[in-house]
């Protein structure tokens with residue numbers, strides 16, 4: 614069902630790799646709600662993923678860009694503005710990668726070279742995206758930027774490893790840049806803290822299935838799906854949330870404020 618919530622709006626979606634990606638589902642919902650889109654991912658993801666299929670569905674051009682590379686970002690924003698014939702109304706930053714997790718290094722054995730790269734891709738890339746938009750004055754008045762995060766930024770989940778630190782930094786960049794962009798141009802910047810979701814990045818966390826099941830049992834509404842997250846992103850890009858900024862918004866079925874549920878107590882008693 615469409616409510617035309619994004620009619621006339623123009624947005625860039627980072628991070629759609631395949632049909633499971635939160636960015637993929639968000640692109641589809643934004644398109645259904647009337648937005649015009651530009652899609653972007655790394656050259657490698659363009660080769661290995663299925664983004665061209667998505668591009669057809671949402672009638673959007675695809676630009677290759679490594680989100681850590683300022684030259685790539687400048688070309689991306691120039692291309693997007695040319696395509697739209699003007700400024701950008703919203704951005705989804707749906708990007709994350711942990712080199713230490715990928716290389717099987719535990720938190721206490723962290724390789725600091727890998728860690729620098731993880732923080733660059735997963736956290737400072739939001740700064741780089743916002744900085745590029747800021748320098749080029751690419752975002753329209755009352756624009757909206759959303760990034761995706763996880764509650765491991767606030768609480769320890771041992772197997773989330775260095776990504777916990779990366780998400781804490783990401784949420785801090787959200788607040789800090791949100792302040793500056795809000796003051797300058799009423800642009801809002803928020804993070805959505807999503808339930809565990811079975812995607813390529815999500816499933817990379819050790820013991821993901823058990824982790825996802827536990828979160829589901831610990832949430833009064835159950836886990837929020839990728840589709841639910843896409844809908845939430847749409848509302849954050851719409852004019853109905855124009856006074857919300859610098860927030861970390863939990864989108865997790867109530868998990869973040871639940872101490873325990875009867876189902877988990879019953880399970881522990883077995």
Ligand SMILES: NC(=O)c1ccc[n+]([C@@H]2O[C@H](COP(=O)([O-])OP(=O)(O)OC[C@H]3O[C@@H](n4cnc5c(N)ncnc54)[C@H](O)[C@@H]3O)[C@@H](O)[C@H]2O)c1
Pocket residue numbers: 627628629630631633634635636654655658678679680681706707708709710734761762763806807808809810811812813814815816
């Ligand atoms: N899946 C979950 O359980 C979950 C929960 C909370 C938050 N998140 C966050 O949601 C976001 C999207 O992840 P997802 O779960 O949809 O998985 P995904 O694997 O589909 O998406 C991650 C994307 O990041 C892109 N990426 C990696 N390095 C990049 C780079 N250098 N430049 C540009 N793009 C790059 C990948 O190509 C991929 O498209 C991530 O920030 C993730 O941490 C996921």
